[in-house]
Amino acid sequence: MKFIDEFRDKALAKGLLKEIERLSVGRSFKFMEICGGHTHTIYRHALHDVLPPNIELVHGPGCPVCVLPMGRIDDALTLAYTDGVILTTFGDMMRVPGSKGTLLDAQANGADVRMVYSPLDALKIARQHPDRKVIFFAIGFETTAPSTALTLLRARQEGVGNFFVFCNHVLILPAVKAILDSPDMRLDGFIGPGHVSTIIGSKPWSFVARDYGKPVVIAGFEPLDILQAVYLLLRQWREGRCEVEIQYTRVVKPEGNPQALRVMGQVFELRPHFEWRGLGFIARSALKLRPEFSEHDAEVQFPLPHLRVADPKACQCGEVLKGVLKPWECRVFGTACTPETPIGACMVSPEGACAAVYHYGRYSRKIRELIDLTALSNSEA
Amino acid sequence: MANPMTPPEELLERIEKLRQRQKPRLQETTVTMVHGAGGKATHALVEAVFLEAFRNPILERLEDQATFELDGRKWAITTDAFTVAPLFFPGGDIGCLAVHGTVNDLATAGARPLFLTAAFILEEGFPMDDLRRLVASMAEASRKVGAVIVTGDTKTVQRGKGDGVYIAMTGIGLVEHPHHLSIANARPGDKVLVSGTIGEHGIAILLARGHLELEAEVRSDTAPLWDLVHQVLSACPSVRCLRDPTRGGVATVLNEIAQASQVGVRLFEEAIPVRPEVRGACELLGIDPLYVANEGKMVLVVAPEKAEEALAVLQEHPLGREAAIIGEITDEPKGMVLLETSLGGTRVLDMLTGDPLPRIC
Numbered sequence: 065m066k067f068i069d070e071f072r073d074k075a076l077a078k079g080l081l082k083e084i085e086r087l088s089v090g091r092s093f094k095f096m097e098i099c100g101g102h103t104h105t106i107y108r109h110a111l112h113d114v115l116p117p118n119i120e121l122v123h124g125p126g127c128p129v130c131v132l133p134m135g136r137i138d139d140a141l142t143l144a145y146t147d148g149v150i151l152t153t154f155g156d157m158m159r160v161p162g163s164k165g166t167l168l169d170a171q172a173n174g175a176d177v178r179m180v181y182s183p184l185d186a187l188k189i190a191r192q193h194p195d196r197k198v199i200f201f202a203i204g205f206e207t208t209a210p211s212t213a214l215t216l217l218r219a220r221q222e223g224v225g226n227f228f229v230f231c232n233h234v235l236i237l238p239a240v241k242a243i244l245d246s247p248d249m250r251l252d253g254f255i256g257p258g259h260v261s262t263i264i265g266s267k268p269w270s271f272v273a274r275d276y277g278k279p280v281v282i283a284g285f286e287p288l289d290i291l292q293a294v295y296l297l298l299r300q301w302r303e304g305r306c307e308v309e310i311q312y313t314r315v316v317k318p319e320g321n322p323q324a325l326r327v328m329g330q331v332f333e334l335r336p337h338f339e340w341r342g343l344g345f346i347a348r349s350a351l352k353l354r355p356e357f358s359e360h361d362a363e364v365q366f367p368l369p370h371l372r373v374a375d376p377k378a379c380q381c382g383e384v385l386k387g388v389l390k391p392w393e394c395r396v397f398g399t400a401c402t403p404e405t406p407i408g409a410c411m412v413s414p415e416g417a418c419a420a421v422y423h424y425g426r427y428s429r430k431i432r433e434l435i436d437l438t439a440l441s442n443s444e445a
Numbered sequence: 446m447a448n449p450m451t452p453p454e455e456l457l458e459r460i461e462k463l464r465q466r467q468k469p470r471l472q473e474t475t476v477t478m479v480h481g482a483g484g485k486a487t488h489a490l491v492e493a494v495f496l497e498a499f500r501n502p503i504l505e506r507l508e509d510q511a512t513f514e515l516d517g518r519k520w521a522i523t524t525d526a527f528t529v530a531p532l533f534f535p536g537g538d539i540g541c542l543a544v545h546g547t548v549n550d551l552a553t554a555g556a557r558p559l560f561l562t563a564a565f566i567l568e569e570g571f572p573m574d575d576l577r578r579l580v581a582s583m584a585e586a587s588r589k590v591g592a593v594i595v596t597g598d599t600k601t602v603q604r605g606k607g608d609g610v611y612i613a614m615t616g617i618g619l620v621e622h623p624h625h626l627s628i629a630n631a632r633p634g635d636k637v638l639v640s641g642t643i644g645e646h647g648i649a650i651l652l653a654r655g656h657l658e659l660e661a662e663v664r665s666d667t668a669p670l671w672d673l674v675h676q677v678l679s680a681c682p683s684v685r686c687l688r689d690p691t692r693g694g695v696a697t698v699l700n701e702i703a704q705a706s707q708v709g710v711r712l713f714e715e716a717i718p719v720r721p722e723v724r725g726a727c728e729l730l731g732i733d734p735l736y737v738a739n740e741g742k743m744v745l746v747v748a749p750e751k752a753e754e755a756l757a758v759l760q761e762h763p764l765g766r767e768a769a770i771i772g773e774i775t776d777e778p779k780g781m782v783l784l785e786t787s788l789g790g791t792r793v794l795d796m797l798t799g800d801p802l803p804r805i806c
Contacts, residue, residue: 077788108733110790172475287788404485405472424792 071286077114080291085116087298092118094250095297096387098240099257100127100415101285107424109287119294122387123417125239125343126257128204129156130385130409130416133339134373136232137162140201142369143230143362144175150193152186153201155179156413161406163373167201183215183229190219190227199228199362207259209233209351210324213331216353216360230362231352233332236260237268238349239340244276248388253297255290256282258312263328265320269308277306284312331357341375341409342382381408384417391418398422483692483738484797507705508628509550509688512620519620521556523547526613532579534653536645536665537740539612540579544586545667545740546691547616552674553687553743555622558592562615566600568607579610590669592616622678630685631706636752637772638745640673640765641666642718643695644734646741648726661722668741673762681755683748690744693797696735698744699772699782700796710782712772712794735784736797746774 097103103123106112112121125131141162144151151167158167158179171177176196180186183200190198202212212229219227236257243249256269261282269280279300283293293311300306310316331354338350353361362368375381378396383389391397391410401407403419410416471493479486496504503511510523527543537545548558563583567576587594645666652663670689678684686706690698695717699710719727719734727734741764747755752770759765782794 072787074787074789107792108786109788110784110786110792111788113790113792114788168477168479169473169475172473172477404489423795 071284071288072109073288076288077291080288080295081114081116084119084291084295084298087295087302088116088118092120093252093298093301094120094122095253095255095294096122096124096243096251097255097283097290098124098126098236099255099260100130100413100417101259102255102257102283102290103127103417103420104415105285105287105290107420110424111287111290112425115291115294121255121294122251123384123391123420124254124387125243125340125385126205126236126260127385127410127413127415127417128208128234129160129413130381131234131239131340131342132160132203132232132409133341134162134375135339135369135371137167138164138371138373139368140167140230141165141170143199143201143366144170144177146197146366148196149366150176150178150189150196150198151201152178152180152189152198154181154203156415157201157203159406160409160412183212184218187215187219187224187227190224191222194226197226197228199230199366201230201232203232205234205236205257205260206263206328207257209328209332210263210321213327216331216357217327219360220357225359228360228362228365229353229357231332233351234338234340235349235351237264238346239343240272242340242343242346242349243386244272244278246386249386251278251387252301253279253281255293255297256280256308258282258284258289258316261310261312261316261320263321263324266308266310266316266318267320273306273308279306280308282308282310282312282316284315330354339372340385342385376407379408381410381418384408384410391421394418482797483697487692488796506627506629508554510554510556512554512556519623521551521554521618521620522615523550524613524615525550526611528608528611529650530608531650531653532575532609534665535649535663537667538579538582539610540581540583541586542665542667542740543612543614544583544590544592545669547614548590548592548618548669548671549689549691549740549743551616551618552669552671553626553689554618554620555624555626555674555678555687556618556620557675558590558616558618558669558671560617561587561592561594562596563594564598564600564613566602566607566611566613568602568609569604571609576610586669590671592618621675622682624682626684626687627705628686628688628702629705631702631708631710631746631774632685632748633708633774633776634749635685635746635774636749636770637699637710637712637774638747638752638756638759639690639695639718639769639771640670640743640745640759641741641767642720642723643690643739643742644719644723644727644737646691646739647694647737648723648734650738651730652726661726663720663722663726666739666741668764670741670743670764673759673764674743676762677745677755677758680758681747681751683751684745684755685748686746688744690739690742692738694734694736694738695742695744695771696733696782696794697797699794702744702746703782704780706774707779709775709778709780710772711775712782712784714784715787716769716771718767718769718771735794749773 167177186200272280281293281296283289332351333354334348335350335352337345337347358364380394401411406412410418471489480490510521512521525546529539532539551558649663649665688698703710759768784794
């Protein structure tokens with residue numbers, strides 16, 4: 065099939081794997097794929113199974129559903145239960161548990177919660193129901209922020225006064241910096257997120273190579289994209305280079321998408337700090353609506369509890385999000401926490417590392433080997 | 446890594462045990478949409494609520510139909526409810542879908558459909574012309590398979606309390622292929638076949654709703670499969686199980702077979718027939734076609750020596766032209782489906798959790 069099969073070609077994959085094996089011989093490498101979309105591709109196509117055993121891919125914080133702390137979900141639940149409100153959000157978000165259930169539970173209890181595919185759908189609902197207050201529960205990195213921004217601009221232009229945004233957009237770079245600053249992280253490089261970089265470009269990543277000495281290759285989302293990114297990272301290492309490269313050249317430009325960035329700048333401003341699940345508070349790591357848009361800002365227009373809620377004691381999503389723990393090393397993985405009854409967010413979204421391992425990876429040869437290795441090093445320690 | 450680690454093998458074992466536990470947990474205090482999605486939550490609901498209350502040896506088999514002996518003959522009975530939106534979609538409508546769905550559930554037991562019943566729940570304000578259209582489509586569909594609609598019921602609900610029309614249908618058929626077909630019959634070495642390209646019904650419905658503003662020519666595959674099944678079973682009496690992969694798709698059906706037969710299933714990604722339009726739409730939406738509903742396809746498990754013959758018979762039939770052998774039954778891991786990806790890795794193909802798709806049947 066056009067535009068899919070080309071990126072799943074068996075012969076090309078074999079060739080790349082051979083090169084990866086050749087370049088990586090004699091040493092083990094640990095690369096972090098930042099984006100949850102990459103994690104999903106890796107497991108869905110069982111790439112961890114075909115990569116040589118000395119290449120380890122560590123999952124990063126790039127699953128927007130996973131990094132949202134419980135308190136924010138409780139805020140969303142409060143909004144959902146507010147009289148006259150229709151809360152709209154992306155499908156993934158519906159199943160993430162707050163401290164008092166999920167949005168899906170709220171829906172079953174009579175709250176009007178609707179799944180949308182885009183913020184524009186939410187705006188459409190607002191136009192159809194002028195007597196109701198329609199709130200879009202906005203989540204996501206720089207990838208989805210521009211569409212929220214555009215929708216807000218359109219809402220203001222058309223004077224749709226009953227449309228609100230509960231803004232939870234976060235930024236990837238501060239999170240990556242937090243991981244780089246964390247003492248328990250030993251990485252040999254990053255597979256950079258393709259979609260986010262379509263917006264922000266490759267330039268903002270330069271500090272990772274320059275200040276931290278870690279190469280970055282921004283990659284697409286097909287299996288061959290990821291294999292090629294691993295190959296490019298190894299080639300940098302072999303050739304003694306450390307820079308930001310774009311593998312996803314068919315989409316990503318060094319300067320990003322200036323128009324999207326401009327729209328974001330028009331609508332959003334930086335929050336002084338924002339709490340991330342697992343990573344704690346990170347300065348200037350999230351967006352909120354500018355004061356000019358306060359009449360559409362759900363955080364201004366509705367009373368919210370704004371409470372910090374600790375993750376359930378048993379949950380180790382934080383460690384998993386930092387790449388410190390492998391999903392199966394979490395003490396509730398697959399027992400108390402499953403995709404049917406998730407405790408932590410990493411088990412909810414298909415982009416979450418735990419859900420990916422649970423759904424796809426339980427029987428992989430590589431994971432079984434890794435589990436054995438962990439057990440071995442634990443018993444030695 | 447200060448984690449008081451459970452020995453890893455034990456952990457994996459615990460996961461498997463949890464999966465295979467006889468009584469699935471039903472923790473929800475209210476019904477959610479997920480309970481109707483045909484995946485794990487549906488199974489939990491059926492087993493924890495309905496099976497608990499109605500328990501008897503026939504129901505316990507949890508097949509898509511019940512079979513029983515009467516006057517020295519074996520009969521099959523099945524019932525199905527239809528709540529699809531939109532009511533009319535490319536390739537069919539709720540009327541013919543109801544007939545096909547009911548007939549196909551009988552066919553999976555090797556039964557020729559004879560008698561059908563139809564109950565309608567009509568919403569106030571529903572256009573009479575639309576009702577006539579879909580009833581005509583039902584009549585034609587049942588005529589084509591040689592079954593008659595012999596009784597029925599009509600109820601109305603207030604405006605806003607229904608989506609136009611809901612249909613419930615029961616079918617009775619005479620089992621013409623008396624050899625035992627059951628999802629508990631698969632044995633290591635058997636081959637897994639599918640009667641054609643997968644995922645068309647679910648994607649056609651999703652696109653027909655128009656929310657996605659995607660344009661693709663995908664038609665529902667809704668079709669009656671009795672004739673196809675009859676041909677295959679006549680030629681290859683050694684077919685071990687048949688199942689129509691409706692809600693939850695091929696992946697869910699294979700998981701059911703793996704669990705009921707206590708065998709493993711190994712699928713080959715490259716061998717699975719999917720139309721390019723369906724694949725394209727699935728890629729865009731992030732859906733795996735293996736979980737998407739079909740309404741005119743069969744999954745068959747056939748003894749290895751008969752697999753090629755069964756495939757040939759399927760491909761002879763107009764509804765089975767694109768049939769393929771997509772996998773095999775293995776000894777281990779019991780109760781699980783593994784998928785060999787086109788790049789040569791292996792991953793688990795789990796049962797559907799959650800509800801990635803809106804209501805489609």
